[in-house]
Each structure stands twice: as structure tokens, then as C-alpha cells.
Amino acid sequence: MNPRAILLNAYVYAVLIFILAPIVVILPMAFSEPDYLTFPPEGFTFGWFGEFFGNSRWMKATGFSLKIALLTAVTTSVVGTMATYALMRGAGRLGTLFQGMLIAPIVVPHIALAVALYLFFKQTGLSSTVFGYVLAHSVIAMPFVVFTVAAALSSVDPTLEDAAMSCGASRFDAFRLVTLPLVLPNVLSGGLFAFILSFDEPVISFFLAGIRDKTLPRMMFDDIEQNLTPIIPAIAVLLTGISVFVLLAAALLRHAAASRTASSPDG
Amino acid sequence: MTGSRGAEISIRGLEKSFGLLKAVDNVSIDIPSGEFLALLGPSGSGKSTVLMMLAGFEVPTGGAVLIDGTDCTRLPPQKRNIGMVFQHYSLFPHMTVADNVAFPLKMRGMGRAERRRRAGEALEVVRLGGYGDRMPSQLSGGQRQRVALARAIVYEPRLLLMDEPLSALDKNLREEMQLEIKRLHSELGITVVFVTHDQGEALTMADRIAILRGGRIQQMSPARELYERPANLFAAGFIGEMNMIPAAWDGSAMMLCQSDRVTPPPGAFVTTPANGRATLAIRPERVQVGAAEAPGSVGATLAEVVYAGAGTLVIARLDDGTELRARVPSAGLPRLSPGERIGLTLPPDALLVYAEESAA
Numbered sequence: 001m002n003p004r005a006i007l008l009n010a011y012v013y014a015v016l017i018f019i020l021a022p023i024v025v026i027l028p029m030a031f032s033e034p035d036y037l038t039f040p041p042e043g044f045t046f047g048w049f050g051e052f053f054g055n056s057r058w059m060k061a062t063g064f065s066l067k068i069a070l071l072t073a074v075t076t077s078v079v080g081t082m083a084t085y086a087l088m089r090g091a092g093r094l095g096t097l098f099q100g101m102l103i104a105p106i107v108v109p110h111i112a113l114a115v116a117l118y119l120f121f122k123q124t125g126l127s128s129t130v131f132g133y134v135l136a137h138s139v140i141a142m143p144f145v146v147f148t149v150a151a152a153l154s155s156v157d158p159t160l161e162d163a164a165m166s167c168g169a170s171r172f173d174a175f176r177l178v179t180l181p182l183v184l185p186n187v188l189s190g191g192l193f194a195f196i197l198s199f200d201e202p203v204i205s206f207f208l209a210g211i212r213d214k215t216l217p218r219m220m221f222d223d224i225e226q227n228l229t230p231i232i233p234a235i236a237v238l239l240t241g242i243s244v245f246v247l248l249a250a251a252l253l254r255h256a257a258a259s260r261t262a263s264s265p266d267g
Numbered sequence: 268m269t270g271s272r273g274a275e276i277s278i279r280g281l282e283k284s285f286g287l288l289k290a291v292d293n294v295s296i297d298i299p300s301g302e303f304l305a306l307l308g309p310s311g312s313g314k315s316t317v318l319m320m321l322a323g324f325e326v327p328t329g330g331a332v333l334i335d336g337t338d339c340t341r342l343p344p345q346k347r348n349i350g351m352v353f354q355h356y357s358l359f360p361h362m363t364v365a366d367n368v369a370f371p372l373k374m375r376g377m378g379r380a381e382r383r384r385r386a387g388e389a390l391e392v393v394r395l396g397g398y399g400d401r402m403p404s405q406l407s408g409g410q411r412q413r414v415a416l417a418r419a420i421v422y423e424p425r426l427l428l429m430d431e432p433l434s435a436l437d438k439n440l441r442e443e444m445q446l447e448i449k450r451l452h453s454e455l456g457i458t459v460v461f462v463t464h465d466q467g468e469a470l471t472m473a474d475r476i477a478i479l480r481g482g483r484i485q486q487m488s489p490a491r492e493l494y495e496r497p498a499n500l501f502a503a504g505f506i507g508e509m510n511m512i513p514a515a516w517d518g519s520a521m522m523l524c525q526s527d528r529v530t531p532p533p534g535a536f537v538t539t540p541a542n543g544r545a546t547l548a549i550r551p552e553r554v555q556v557g558a559a560e561a562p563g564s565v566g567a568t569l570a571e572v573v574y575a576g577a578g579t580l581v582i583a584r585l586d587d588g589t590e591l592r593a594r595v596p597s598a599g600l601p602r603l604s605p606g607e608r609i610g611l612t613l614p615p616d617a618l619l620v621y622a623e624e625s626a627a
Contacts, residue, residue: 163418
């Protein structure tokens with residue numbers, strides 16, 4: 001291996017360590033016995049997980065978060081796929097503007113978006129409603145769905161739909177039976193991203209939360225302010241686990257899609 | 268699959284503008300049932316746009332398309348019952364070969380068993396029986412195009428459209444597929460409209476060829492007539508090789524540069540020139556090479572001799588620099604060297620006269 005390759009490897013590992021170190025530090029703290037945060041952890045217990053699953057307030061917040069994340073995933077998958085299709089296959093002049101608006105939430109600081117949504121939702125009565133949460137989370141998750149679906153759609157030949165229509169399919173059937181199956185793995189993986197983004201989204205939830213319904217991240221903030229027990233790292237462990245699982249699932253989906261259109265006898 | 272007769276197409280004054288650009292300009296074609304028509308032209312000539320309007324993917328800005336007497340100008344593609352083969356096959360990559368071929372039947376609400384049987388039959392027709400369970404990605408380019416063909420004919424359409432279907436294939440495969448498509452055409456009696464930029468392909472396959480340029484039809488004739496009597500200089504230059512010699516017409520003879528007089532027979536006049544500049548055209552294989560000063564020949568200087576086995580290409584220049592090519596049998600050709608003076612004989616029955624001046 002030449003010196004440049006070694007340097008590059010070292011650099012890559014340094015970046016990885018920098019990114020992963022905080023997660024690696026927090027994980028063992030979830031199994032620490034004292035009811036305050038310590039590092040290195042003292043003793044070993046699963047008790048904080050039990051505490052989390054046994055507490056109705058935590059469970060209610062988790063349920064609420066799951067509900068919003070699920071609805072956000074469904075909304076962004078459907079709307080995002082439709083929008084991406086329109087952007088890439090449509091001929092409208094407003095395409096660029098529309099694309100900019102869809103992707104803007106990536107560059108706009110979430111805090112700015114949160115304040116704006118807070119003021120707007122207060123006027124319209126959407127604050128702390130499920131619909132409001134889903135709307136807000138969909139806005140920030142939409143770019144990720146658009147990007148993943150666009151990646152798949154760009155590799156699907158538009159004349160396939162023409163071919164389907166020349167075979168007698170309506171425009172919608174051509175999309176449903178030909179284009180959609182080809183981009184579906186990416187639609188699902190975009191949806192999974194949206195799920196994760198919504199599930200542990202803290203900033204907007206902080207502004208939108210009411211007294212009764214709080215999302216899990218919002219509850220965690222409250223807990224950090226008031227108690228700061230190892231229940232927080234325990235939840236962090238669970239969230240990390242879910243994220244890793246979802247990312248793996250997304251990767252597998254795209255891998256399956258790639259091999260389906262590439263080779264193998266029975267697809 | 269016999270008994271399905273071809274559709275009768277009438278294209279009337281078809282126009283298509285994209286902004287200021289007129290891609291198709293007043294194109295009228297009547298295609299009798301069962302004809303194989305080739306639309307031939309360089310890229311941007313509007314040939315594909317005409318096809319897309321026939322298929323229903325483009326809406327004309329003027330004119331009409333009649334299929335079997337019914338006005339289909341604004342009918343969407345899925346309602347036209349037309350078979351179509353695309354340039355890049357356009358097979359559905361996530362479906363098996365059999366499902367691809369059965370797709371049009373499924374769209375027509377046919378039951379599963381019947382679909383399966385008919386798809387199998389169509390695959391037999393294109394000689395791909397037994398390939399039904401494969402995925403398109405496991406087939407070669409030629410096989411994929413044959414699947415596309417099977418998919419286009421499986422519901423026995425009366426009209427088959429092909430958009431440069433062979434251009435993605437290599438030469439040997441292309442020739443094989445040309446014959447295959449010809450065979451299918453005569454077997455099924457289906458009307459075929461075939462778009463190509465390959466003149467050889469058009470000459471080989473089509474009953475009739477329409478040459479397009481700039482959205483307009485330049486000429487529409489059977490292959491032989493197209494080659495032997497092009498309607499204008501564009502058609503003359505586009506199909507095969509053609510010598511075009513600038514000449515002056517004085518009312519009785521064509522004067523070439525060095526005051527050689529050529530008197531074409533009356534039949535040579537494709538368009539009748541007024542006195543003045545005109546063009547004398549002749550195919551290279553009709554030009555005869557002889558000794559300089561041979562009676563009735565045109566004097567020229569030999570520029571190059573390209574031996575190619577059975578035939579030899581002789582490139583000569585007239586005194587004003589006009590290049591003239593002759594393709595002559597190699598056997599019996601005297602030894603020639605560049606720079607030598609030779610005589611070129613232009614047989615009267617091979618001459619064509621155009622009123623226009625050639626650009627060259």
C-alpha cells in the first residue's frame with residue numbers, strides 16, 4: 001500500500017471515529033446502575049429499559065411518535081413520489097421553482113422553519129394536532145424521499161411507459177404497472193428515511209408540542225431538564241438500534257431492486 | 268395468426284410545430300392495406316415525429332390521421348390498437364419475457380391461461396419459443412428486439428409501427444432481423460410503417476419509401492424507382508452514391524466544363540431546366556472508364572484508384588475540378604496510375620438531368 005493510500009485510510013477512520021465516538025460513549029451509560037449519568041458506567045443493569053417500557057408517559061410519547069412517523073412516512077412516500085415524477089417527467093416551466101421549494105427544507109435551519117410553523121400553526125389551529133405534526137415532519141423529510149426516488153426514476157427509461165401505452169395501458173396503468181414497480185424499492189427506502197427523520201425530530205416537535213401529546217424526543221428534553229437519569233441513554237440505544245435497522249432495510253431494498261432488474265432467472 | 272389483414276392509413280396534410288420550428292410540414296401519405304412503408308431521412312427530418320403522430324404520442328398541430336377511414340388524429344395511443352416497436356426495445360425489465368409479450372393481452376382483459384398460450388404462440392412466431400421464463404436482461408440485443416416484436420404483434424394489430432428498431436444492433440444481426448421482419452410482414456399481411464435513417468435498410472425492406480427532409484416529403488416511390496430516378500438532387504444524393512456534374516443547358520445539349528457536349532435523351536429529364544445552370548447526374552456504377560480521347564467520352568484526370576476485390580473505385584477529376592466516381596468491375600480494367608488522362612463514357616440511358624444546381 002502506498003503512503004497516500006495509508007494517509008487516506010487514516011483520514012477516513014479518523015472521520016468515522018469522530019462521528020461514532022459520541023454514540024459509542026452513550027451506549028454503555030444505558031446499563032449503568034446509579035440514577036444519574038456517569039462515564040465510565042458503574043455496575044450493570046437492564047433496569048432503565050424496564051423503567052422506560054413500564055412507564056405509561058414514556059409509552060404514550062413513543063406511541064404518539066410512532067403514529068406521526070408512520071403517517072409522515074406514508075405521506076412523504078406518496079406525495080414525494082408524485083412530485084418527483086412530475087419534476088422529472090413533466091415539461092412545466094415551474095419545475096425548477098417547485099424543485100427548489102421541495103429541497104429548501106434541507107438548507108433552511110430547522111429552528112427557522114420551526115418558528116415559522118409555530119406562528120402559522122397557532123393562527124390556523126394546527127398546533128399540537130397530529131395533522132400539524134405530520135405536515136411539519138413531511139416538509140423536512142420530503143427532500144430525502146425526492147432524492148431517493150429521483151435516483152431510481154432517472155434510471156427508468158421514459159419510453160417504457162410509451163411502450164405500455166402502445167400495448168393498450170392507460171397513462172395511469174402504465175405508471176402503476178411499469179414505472180412504479182421499478183422505483184418501488186427506492187420509494188420504500190425513502191419512506192423509511194422519512195420515518196426515522198420524523199421519529200427522532202426534536203426541534204419542530206419542541207415548538208409544536210402541546211400539554212397532552214408529546215413526541216418521544218420532546219419527552220426526552222423534558223426529562224433531561226428535570227431528572228437526567230440513564231433512561232435517556234437507554235432510549236438512545238433503542239433509537240440507534242431502530243435507525244441501524246431501518247438503514248439496513250433501506251440498503252437491502254435497493255440492493256434487491258438492483259439485482260431484480262439486472263440478472264437472476266426468476267427475479 | 269393468419270387472416271388478420273393490414274390497416275389502411277391516410278395521412279392528410281399533417282403538420283407539427285414545436286414553437287417556431289416546423290418539424291413536420293404538410294405531409295400526406297396514403298398507405299394501402301398490407302403495405303410496408305419506410306420513412307427515410309436524416310436526423311431532424313421529421314420522420315420520427317410523423318411516426319409518433321401515427322402512434323398517438325404527439326398531437327399534430329394540423330392535418331389528420333385516418334386509420335381504416337376513422338379519424339384518429341386526437342385518439343390517445345392506448346386506444347389505437349397499434350403495435351409498436353421502439354428503438355431500444357423498451358421491454359419491461361421487471362417482467363419475464365412471457366409477461367412482457369402477454370402485457371397487451373392483459374390490458375385487453377384476457378384470462379391468464381389464454382394470455383399464456385397466445386404469448387407462447389407469438390414467441391414461436393419470432394423464433395423464441397421456450398424463452399418465456401427468462402428475464403429480458405438475460406437475452407441478447409437481437410433476442411430482445413424479437414421479444415419486442417412479439418409483444419407488438421401478439422394482439423394481432425392491423426398496423427405495426429417501428430421506430431429505428433434495428434439501429435441498436437450490430438450489422439450481422441441487423442441483416443438477419445431485416446429478413447425476419449420482412450418474413451413476418453408477408454406472413455401476417457399487416458401494414459407496417461418503419462422509420463430508419465439507413466437507406467440500405469429501407470431499400471431492402473420496404474415496398475415504398477418516403478424520403479423526408481426538413482419535415483417535408485422529398486419523394487415517395489418504390490425502392491427501385493427511388494434509386495433509378497430520384498425526384499430531386501436531395502433524394503439523388505441521399506440514396507446511394509451519385510455523381511453530380513454542374514452543367515449548362517443550352518436548349519439542346521448539356522455543356523460540361525471543358526466544352527464537352529452531352530446530349531441526354533428526353534427520358535433523362537427529371538425536371539426540365541430553363542436555359543442556364545443545371546445538374547447532370549449519373550450513378551458511379553454506370554460510368555465507364557476508357558482511354559483518353561475515346562469517341563464520345565469526357566476527358567478527365569485520374570486522381571485515385573481504389574481496388575476492392577470484385578470492383579474498383581476510380582476517382583477522376585474533370586478539368587474544372589469536379590470529382591467523378593466510377594465503380595467498375597476489376598476484371599479487364601487496364602493498369603491505371605494517378606495523374607493519367609482517361610476518358611469517361613456516360614451512357615445516355617444512365618443520365619439524369621435536374622434543373623437545380625448542385626451545391627457541390
